[in-house]
Amino acid sequence: MNSAIQELENFLISNASDNIRLLTDIGKFELGTILSDTVKKLDQTEYLRSCARMALQKAKNKVFEEELFNIWDAAEQAGIKVIVLKGLFLGRDIYDKIETRQSADIDILIDGNSLLPTLDILRKMGYQPFSKDYGFQPWNSVEKNIDGLKIMKHEEFAKPAIIGGKKALVFLELHLNMTQAAVAKVDTSGLIARAVARLEGGHTIHLLELNDNLMFLLLHFYEHFVVAFNCYCIGKSCEAFNLQNLHDMALLLDKYGPCISWNSILERADKSHICIYLAFSVYLFDSIYPHRIPGDFLSELILKGTDMSHSAKKLCSKLIHQLTAKDILYNDFEHIMEKMTPSEGIEKQPFYCPHITDIEASDQNGLFVIDEFSEKTDNIYGTYVSCGDKPRSSSEGSAKGGLFWDEESLHFHIRVYKSNNVFKGSVSAFSDQDGVELLITNGSSISYRQMIFAPVVTENASVSIINGKTVALIPPDIIKYNISIHSDGYELSAAIPWGYLDISPAKGKKLRFNIAVNLCDALTEKRKTRLTWAGKDDNWWDVDWYGELTLQ
Incomplete structure (x- = not known):
């Protein structure tokens, strides 16, 4: 047993109360093939499953290798350098048995300038865009979203194949960067320039340079x-x-x-x-x-x-x-x-929410503005004008609205200004259409309600109201709403029962909350930016950055 295997086993044993827990943890961390000798001592049935997974991986590796050789040969003829990430050739380099390392797909990295000819190679080889949620997609779904792909840096493909004598799919992930993180600035051209060429089975293959490889892992x-x-x-x-x-x-x-x-x-x-x-x-x-x-x-x-x-x-x-x-x-x-x-020192952006009986006297309290180009500044009323980051595209949008409360409900109104409304009405696609998010919590770092108001264009305009925590439609009898769709956006009002929010209202009560507006591109039908009232556009899960709403 090599030292790495021994250390891994020791770590798991030290945190397991008994052999049943140890076996459970090996499965939880997907280590059944790496620790197959340990599994053999614990449970013969699980050991046989590990052996079956290794046999299947061996068959996959044979297909993966053939596919990669074909891709490399075609890319070499087209003058494209394709880098393989992890997977088969990493396993061949550092594992005693290659099939011990489990791999579900092929991962390749290219420079963005080589995107179109690489897509042409994949198309000719029988690959087709693939979504884990929706299966095979038409090629024009990628072709009309080339700019979006360059931003997201990642696309999935699949093709039918025979693996281990059975019909299956070969999955391939095309990367234009080693990370999808929007804030990262990884130099892909530098990675490719430093890549190491190696002769394998009569084919020239390219792998990440050693330091880049460790950084990628x-x-x-x-x-x-x-x-x-x-x-x-x-x-x-x-x-x-x-x-x-x-x-x-x-x-x-x-x-x-x-x-x-x-x-x-x-x-x-x-x-x-x-x-x-x-x-x-x-x-x-x-x-x-x-x-x-x-x-x-x-x-x-x-x-x-x-x-x-x-x-x-x-x-x-x-x-x-x-x-x-x-x-x-x-x-x-x-x-x-x-x-x-919670993090200390983060300014909680204040919002003063008037009671229904005080609306006329509340002046600007209870009102908000979200504008993608404005800075967060104090105004004369002690409230804020705020915004999210400027979007990565040329799309324009802004919103204004207000909140007030009574003993039964939190009342919410918003007017979104945007050209070319994009409404789908699909629960699974709520983030890829225009819509409004309201996030509210009693203050716990995890117990929050995220409601997504996703307009639907029907004969009578309607709204899908989605509980973002479970991605499920909220029954229409719980939240009452009105919507008007305009040529330059839409207008939405809703009354959200305190009981649904699991909040007991009272004057002076403080809540953490935020409002966000999703702006989608009419051509690609994908979200281009997310404007937020408080904090950054990526803070939807982290209440540290929410504003603080006070019921007046």
Whole structure:
């Protein structure tokens, strides 16, 4: 048994009360094939399942290799450098048995300037755009959204194949960057220029340079955590913590440790604005595989990762400083949030909500303005005029409205100004159409109500009101509303019962709340920006950045 396997097993044993819990944790962290010898001692049935997964992976790897060779050959003829990320060739380099490392798809990285010819190669090879939610998509869904793809940096494809004698799909993820984080500034052209060429089976393949590869694995583990966390926040089922990515790093360092330039990684991470993300992964890695990473590397990452302008960065910082690795790995997200304390020193943007009997005398209290180009400033009434960040596109939009309350309901009104309304009316697509989000909480870091008002164009204009926590329609008899759709936007009023919010109203009561407006592009039918009343446009899960509403 190699040292990395032994350390991983010791970590799991130290946190398991008995063998049943140990076996459960091996499954939870998707380590059944890596720790197959341990599983064999614990449960013969689970061991046979691990063997079956390895046999299937062996068949997948054969198909993956053939597909990659075909892609590389076509790309070489077209003058395109295609980089393979992790997967088959990483497993071949650092694992004794390649099939021990589980891989569900092919991941390739290209420069954005090579996007169109690469899409042409994939089309000719039989690939088609694919969505996990909706299955195969027409090619024009990608072609009409080339600019959006360059922003999102990622697209999924699939094609039919025979794997292990059975009909299956080969999945491929096309990356234009090593991260999807909007705030990251990773230099893809630099990654590709530093890539290492290798002859494999008579084909020239390209892999990430060693330091870039380690940086990518650290970043990839963090991104899987954030995807799972985001799923939790909107009520979707979360994918499991997969510790295979950390084990990849341990094996990579065991083989190439002396060749790693930690200063180069630190410099590249700093330029890419991803230091705090890497710090999160290093923090967890060290708890399982100690003494492989220099002791000052984590502190240097934290020191350089002080920009907390993005809520995901703030989440990483809070996790590192407030929780142990065991807290993070062994708790569900609800308990993780309960263990974290609110950030200090964040200004709570005030909002004074008048009672229905005081509306006429309240002057500007109870009113808000959301404008994508305005700065947050005090006004003469002690309230605020606020905005979200300027959008990444040329779309324009703004909103104004107000709130007041009575003993039965919180009353909400908003007028959104925008050309080219985009309304779908699909529950699953609420974030990809124009709409309004109202987020409100008693103050707990996790117990909030997120309501999404998604207009639907029908003969009589209507609204889908969605509980963002469970992504389910709210019955129409709970929230009363009116809507008017105009050529330059729409107008919405709603009365939300306090009982539904699980809040008991009283004069002087303080609540945390926020308002956001989703603006979508009429051509791509995708959200281009999210204007927010308080904080940044990515703070939908983090009440630290919400405003403070006072019932007057």
